[in-house]
Amino acid sequence: MIPSTTASGTLLPWMVSIQQSLMQRFLQHSLHHGLLLSGPQGIGKRNLADELMKGLLCLQPSSDGACGSCQSCKLVSAGTHPDHHVLESDKQLGVDAIRTAIGKLNSTAQIGRHKVLLIPVADKMTEAASNALLKTLEEPTDNTYLILITCKITSLLPTILSRCEKLNLPMPDPEQSLSWLASQGDFEVTGALLLAYGNAPLRVLKALQDDASISYREFTDGLADMLSGNADITTFAGKWQGNAELVIDWCQQYYHDQYRQQLRSSDFERYQQCIGFAKRAQHPGINKSLLLTQLFSQLIQQ
Template sequence: MYPWLQTTYNQLATRKQENKLHHALLLQGPSGIGKTEFVKQLATLLLCAKSVNGQSCGQCQSCLLQKAGNHPDNHEVMSEKQIGVDQIRDAIKKLSGSAQLSGAKVLIIHAAHSMTESSANALLKTLEEPTANTYLLLVTNKAERLLPTIISRCERIAMPVPTFAQTSAWLIKQWPEPVDEEFIHLYANSPLSLLNELQQEQSVPYADFKRGLEGLMTQQINPSKLANDWQTQVEKLLKWLQFWLHLQVKKSPQLSPQLWQLHQEAIQAVKRVRNPGVNKVLVLNQLLTDISLLKSH
């Protein structure tokens, strides 16, 4: 279990042990904090036949089946796009009978916000009147997209976001090389995303990103050249630019109004490049050109 999620897990485990756990939990929090591992471990605990002190035993038939990924009473629903009504109806049908191992039944709905209105409505009755010893675990990073009727029937669990110190301490154990503190701050609230970024081969590493901006600000690099060099990762680099501009506000308070204006421009640029047919390099070039003119204000 990730250290920043341990307290929340312990609290739910204690409530389960005391038979005070709500049958429908809405686990909400940003991407990259470990919600998927959390909900899988919670499901293992709920299904375990011999849990002790809020911990699954790891040895019973249920735990072994869960570890193998084929527990007959653990059901998961997910989709790369939208969760359709047939997926939900099929899952509900599996929950309607008795547990095959005579224990609990668990349904995990990943990215619950991606349920269509029809699929969400199909889930309502089960949320209101679940079969005995059944747990429904909904996971989301966009709770605002869920129907109010779904939210009102669940107990909302806000998943903790790690502090910078927690992310840094965890990263030291996961990544052998030193990491720019600024880069850690960029992804501090999303440690798994941070690690993923480090593990991927970057066409534009963060160090090159910073050097490029330094050259831009000193008029040693042309905005058009920089935009072309960065064209393979435009959307991500626009988000990095938002973060960088935010940092510059603290470093250069005399430029604060212009910097905040550029920050808003970067936010709008991210939205624009998501539209099909938009010239992403042109959008990035315009923002970089505006940044290069900062010194002349």
């Protein structure tokens, strides 16, 4: 859950101006009916989409978005708005799911004038599902908006891309992310921690909320001890084996940043090694303690 941060609801501060420009175009009847929000994971694309949908359905919208108090806004908040559709799935999105969702858009809006369909992970659509969506993107039913989200834009069919207005959302400024994170709870968030999660503020927040006991600083202190020969690799690997994927991700981000700053080829090699280890960590049944031992041994050798 993202706590409230602005008067317009739960919109993240770095999304405010983007939302305003989209709402202005909506009010001027010049907003494209098919929007594709893309950008890195953990920057709040879904947050923007949710607030935009609320604004499109609101009975008295302004350039700031939804009013928050009309019948439509109340129904959206309650999760019972009949013209507000979200197509979520943990698995691939098949053609049947898309057809069912499109079917719901064919009737007249029941509350206001508009209907919206959100596909939060558009890259999960199969090719057949994408093709089924194309017709609606080409010839949408009246007063219908489709919002697609992806962090893997290259996984979408070119035909889908060409029929949507593409909004590539940038990573928020680190200073803005840090000040927002500081307002979210009793967390100690440093620039290093933010960087460890690729500068994506919602990834940091999720990690802190999921397991506040995992401390990035504790890990980096231990890593420094190990790199200087003051800690045993096997013991260190055993300690972090329960969070192997996260630890590998931290190492990957760390060396990526080192390379960006100093352009040393050894850092780039380490970064690439981390990518390889991240893939290996996904294999079912892999011995995580052994995997981390191998990774740390390689990092030390260079």
